[in-house]
Amino acid sequence: MTGNVEEEETADPETAGRVPATTSGDSAEKRGGGDRSAFVAAGAVVVACLGLVLYGILGTEDDAAPEQQKTPTAAVTYEVAGKGNVEVSYLARGSEGRATVEANVELPWKKTVHVPLGKRPTISILLDDEGGQARCALAIRGEHVQGATASGAYGRATCAGELPAPPRTHDSTPK
Numbered sequence: 001m002t003g004n005v006e007e008e009e010t011a012d013p014e015t016a017g018r019v020p021a022t023t024s025g026d027s028a029e030k031r032g033g034g035d036r037s038a039f040v041a042a043g044a045v046v047v048a049c050l051g052l053v054l055y056g057i058l059g060t061e062d063d064a065a066p067e068q069q070k071t072p073t074a075a076v077t078y079e080v081a082g083k084g085n086v087e088v089s090y091l092a093r094g095s096e097g098r099a100t101v102e103a104n105v106e107l108p109w110k111k112t113v114h115v116p117l118g119k120r121p122t123i124s125i126l127l128d129d130e131g132g133q134a135r136c137a138l139a140i141r142g143e144h145v146q147g148a149t150a151s152g153a154y155g156r157a158t159c160a161g162e163l164p165a166p167p168r169t170h171d172s173t174p175k
Contacts, residue, residue, distance in 0.1 A: 073114035084132020117166040
């Protein structure tokens with residue numbers, strides 16, 4: 001009985017005595033060169049992925065994100081001169097206008113940064129516990145604005161200036 005396949009009874013005399021394709025272990029498609037539906041599905045997935053990648057890289061003109069507006073800035077020069085160990089805190093570039101802190105600054109110290117219009121450029125100095133004497137100065141667009149002196153242990157000084165507000169953009173909303 002080994003190697004024999006049972007024949008099925010069929011009503012069709014032409015197929016009588018033939019072994020059905022499903023009993024041989026492989027379908028007709030697999031015997032003919034592989035499972036074509038799997039290749040078609042895999043090809044569709046590859047084409048879809050390629051399309052998404054190209055869309056992400058090239059994008060479309062209609063969907064292009066509007067260019068972010070850059071915040072206008074002004075050049076501000078901070079300067080500290082004197083003797084002693086100081087901590088310097090100053091306002092620097094960025095739309096947020098956040099403070100930057102530098103500890104144990106060796107004097108003299110000078111830095112020019114860009115501060116967003118509408119922000120208040122400020123420099124603060126703090127001497128350590130050994131004291132000393134230090135002077136801060138602030139210049140906007142090359143013109144001296146303010147100076148202040150700190151002395152003694154934990155002496156403090158602050159210099160500040162004013163920058164004009166950024167120009168207003170015109171919006172298209174009706175009034």
